[in-house]
Amino acid sequence: MDVGQRLTDQNFPESPEKATLEGKNKFLGFWLFLGGETVLFATLFGTYLGLRNSFGKGPEASEIFQLPIVFIATMILLTSSLTSVYAVLALKENRVKAMRGWFFVTLLLGVAFLGLEIYEFVHYVHEGHTFTSGAFGSAFYTLVGFHGGHVLFGVLWIAALLVRNSGRGLTLYNSPKYYLFALYWHFVDVVWVFIFTVVYLMGKVG
Amino acid sequence: MSNAHAANKSVLWDWLTTVDHKKIGILYLISGGFFFLVGGLEALLIRIQLMGPEMTFLTGDLYNQVLTMHGTTMIFLAAMPIIFAFMNAVVPLQIGARDVAFPFLNSLGFWLFFFGGVLLNLSWFLGGAPDAGWTAYAPLSTQSSGHGVDFYVLGLQISGAGTLMGGINFLVTIINMRAPGMTFMRMPLFTWTAFVTSGLILFAFPALTIGFFLLMFDRIFEANFFDANMGGNAIIWEHIFWIFGHPEVYILILPAFGIISEVVATFAKKRLFGYSAMVFATVLIGFLGFMVWAHHMFTVGLGPVANSIFAVATMAIAIPTGVKIFNWIFTMWGGRNRFTTANLFSVGFIPTFVMGGVTGVMLAAAPADYQYHDSYFVVAHFHYVIVGGLILGLFSGLYYWYPRMFGVMLNETLGKWNFWTFFIGFHLTFFPQHFLGLMGMPRRYFTYPEEFQLGSLNFISTIGAIGMTVGTIIFVINIIVTHAKGEKVSGDPWDGRTLEWAMPNPTPHYNFLQTPLVRGLDALWIEKMAGNKGMTPAEPIGDIHMPNNSILPFVMSLGFFIAGLGFIYINTAGLPALIAVIGGIGIGLVCMFLRSWIDDHGYHIHKEDLLKENKGVDA
């Protein structure tokens, strides 16, 4: 069967994302990539934890962190993880519309998260907590910013996928792409779980 | 044939767009080889300056630049790419695969490495090279004036990204694309080492990536990670660098171990002694490699508890490494050892590497390292393991696989001259350095006074370096002579044991006409002993799926190269630099987008064409 051919309910495989060798390769390669990303973020977290009390000329963490915003952001991201799970479930049943819909919701939630984060950063900068105000500031913006960058990349990625495949059904060629995005998105959420725990909550109690 | 459209494009275009792992291997080899000459030239300059006391050939900052570029070039731009050259050229063949898992990514990885290397070396012409040592310890590196260290950070960041892709590619290739019957415990040892090395790359390079970002932010965007006055902490960089750095040295040496294992067994006409122990030792070395980095930091002040733990952990690595050494010796034991040039290099490797290894264990005795650290004793240690280990291993691999990669065989007479001059020159250069270190000569010194009596040993060392230069030049001549003659050899000139020798010369671009069926370790040897002409196929002849060539990797890497240049000058060149950054990243993103936008299903070579090409093969 041609990998570019639209899948029907009749020939729909158990796991369309892993049905071809290319799909299997992508699937495994992406997981391994996430293993590497774990080390990448660990290095950022380690650096942050090493510097989290070195405020330099900036204000202290407990003075500035805004837990309500962070809480909302967390809820948004968790929900977006759920919607991408729904999308993958739909993918596995060849329900293209539903899948695209859920991914679209995921995208919107991602954008909302980014909006909140930008709002939050602007607020902090006004309080004197900047990238250059001390080692803590540098470490904070680098860690949280790297995560934000990942969210942004995810948003662009899924947007591109949705646009490119609009009007096209699932194929053995594009299923792995959707699936990989969902994995990525979960991973970004995992990182966030640690950010709100280690950065914000622990920062609040010093 | 549906790739006919490619045929009428120029040769250059073909090389720029190729996604064939065999060609990418050659690209890696040529660029890595070139950078080896550059790094070697830098080494020569170092040795000339240190030839006698109080020389003024290269002083102060200039010396530091040469030193930094020597270390950096050799490790990142010479050794790593040559290793990747072999991994590309050999691993898919050894496991009976038609290709690597991600041909496009493979090409992208190469071009990123290449442009990163070019960017780094551009610094010579743009105001001075990095000068803070290959380890770039902060805050020296953050305070270093000029743009040298910016080139270091961005050049290596870009080439490092390429390396990471390569690592993932080979992991997936080895896991997913083995031929039927090629179980893990039947894989040739070189493939095993490539596998473990790729794993180390996957987990070590991300730490370095972040390290480079932090350094870049401190230098370019006034962050304060390493600035003590603003609460920063310089030790963080040291940890991050060595969390990457120590695994890196095993990334380098493991493939060399793999090469030695192949070569020694082939020329002894024996199977590798203790194969399972060798595999286990490889994995164990890889694992322990992550637990010992602080042995580079014994004098940093981590305290006696940490020092003791890391000292003992480091010593433990001697055990699996010893297993390898003895297994090689016992592979030769009882064999019919033929000392071709390839085997000479392998055989020369064994005692030399052991000498470097045991000085490593001496260094691992933490308090004794208070004396050795940052002295020429360390320089002697790591050149013994790197030049005496890795480089001899790579030479061995080159002489061994040259017929597979290029279809011609390097000249054996010149090869032997190459070996002996290089080998003797090597010992002459680095053996005296042990004593220099013990006599109190610190490393990274551009000069030393007469009164310290360090002159004569340094002089011997420099003479040795000239010996290595002669060896290298003979090697270059050998290549020229060989290709000028251009005598083709058969596909299996060494009476090989593994799958890469199971196909005709030159290697068809789809590798195996039919995927082979693997029936045990040393798959080809088994068939030969069973009296078969070649491998037993695992499938009938059929259409072969191939990936399309693409120029995107080249353009994308060029984009990041431009962005890198922009970042380097963002604080001094203003608008043009900003344009370069945005433009460069833009180019990169557009390429990524195009890659995702344009459906690329590859093409098929049809059965009929295959049959026409391979007359006489029964389907």
Added chain:
Amino acid sequence: MASHEETKSVHHHTSLQKKIKLKQERRQHNVSFVMMILLTIVAFAAIASDAVSNQVAILFILVLAAVQVFFQLYVWMHLGHKGHEFPMWGIASGLLIAVITVGTLMGLIW
């Protein structure tokens, strides 16, 4: 695992089984979502209220974070499913090195 050939069709009874399996999965996903929301609320509450001492609270929320990660990896990313042996290795190794790295950067820089 499914190779190129096997993908051609899925018989009808298997697709029914699959439906049921997916339905179960959906329930699992919903449960884990609710759990994660609850865990998050508890974590924020533990910090916001003064009921628990800071040390205990930090330990507590770290445990909660670990549980959430488990949910994400195992339930949502199917890490425990068949065919995920190598991904498992990848993530486990990554986590091991992550732990070492974080521990070092916290503990060995004075």
Added chain:
Amino acid sequence: MLGLMGCGNPQLSALQPQGKGASALFDLMILSLAIMVVVLVVVFILFGYVLVKFRERKGDDTIPEQVEGNHMLEVLWTAIPIVLLLVLAVPTVMTTFDLAVSEKSAEESKDASGDKEGPMTINVTAHQYWWEFEYPDQGVITSQELYLPVDERVNVNLSSADVIHSFWIPTISGKMDTNPGDKLENKMWLHPEKVGTFQGACAELCGDSHALMYFKVKVLEKEEFDAWIESMKNTKYDDAPSQVAEGQKIFENNCLSCHAVGDKGGNVGPALTGFADNEKVAGILEHNKDNIKDWINNPQDIKPGNNMPDFNFNEQQLDALADYLLELKTAE
């Protein structure tokens, strides 16, 4: 192996220990070397035998037996190295703790010397490219030359004013890094056992003149050391003898902002109190008038990248300055 002893310059070589730390390290080095020699001998003999015995001979085209392995052997070459490494690991760990500065070790050395205050402390601060030594309890600061009493343990606190350097006196003890920032201060101890002058060096790449960051270590009898401390304490900044008054004038105008003399002056550059008694100028040049003059006008040529600017004095001013500097002795 013992041939190694006595190698190199006796002021510098780690192979000629003159202090407790260096001796302990030397013993460990010799032990490890002995183990390594055993390993090397075994490997070389096996290897040599194989090379000679199992060469391919002309006309022989038998296929060797394809041996898989040998459990006995494999256990052997796993177990023996483990034993050898244990022999090395135990003294390694012990020496590591012996060399560390801890409450306990301070206590012990206090008892041993019968000295109630415990060991003397010296604060070492590394600068690009010179060394500052402060004796905080005595209120004395000097540069480039470290004075130590013989047969006595002193604790050293190490830090840096700029980048990372490493403090190394091979004959007396191993090296230790000097890190920037109070937080990263390091501690070590020195215990010289012989009177004499020894060489110290910087062992961490710290910039253009890393290779020129030497310092001298003067180990004195206890009484002489005390006398030196006393005279340093009593040296005040005062009017120089009339024949060098001109030099002092120039110095005040140009140099005092960076260099301290007695109780006056800045600390951007090394304190020059007692400079006249030094063995070297700037740690590297022979101490004579010509070199002092040379240094003042060309510090950047002599130590590239250091923090003292090139001056442009005429010959006469230089003479005056040098004469003045040569009068900077410690008080009697």
